[in-house]
Amino acid sequence: MVRDGTGPLRSSLKQLSDEDGMFLEQIILRQEKERIIYPVNEEEYKKCSAVEKLDT
Helix, strand or coil, X not given: CECCXXXXXXXXXXXXXXXXXXXXXXXXXXXXXXXXXXXXXXHHHHHHHCECCCCC
């Protein structure tokens, strides 16, 4: 299981409000257009990208 911080949103069946959807769309389009590079905290990235091994 990957812990990336988006699980609650991705696994939720709740619909985003129009306002939240428009906000996210604006941010994504702006990032695409302006090629914005956001700094990454390596320690936080490692925490979020850690994979748990499941016993089988």
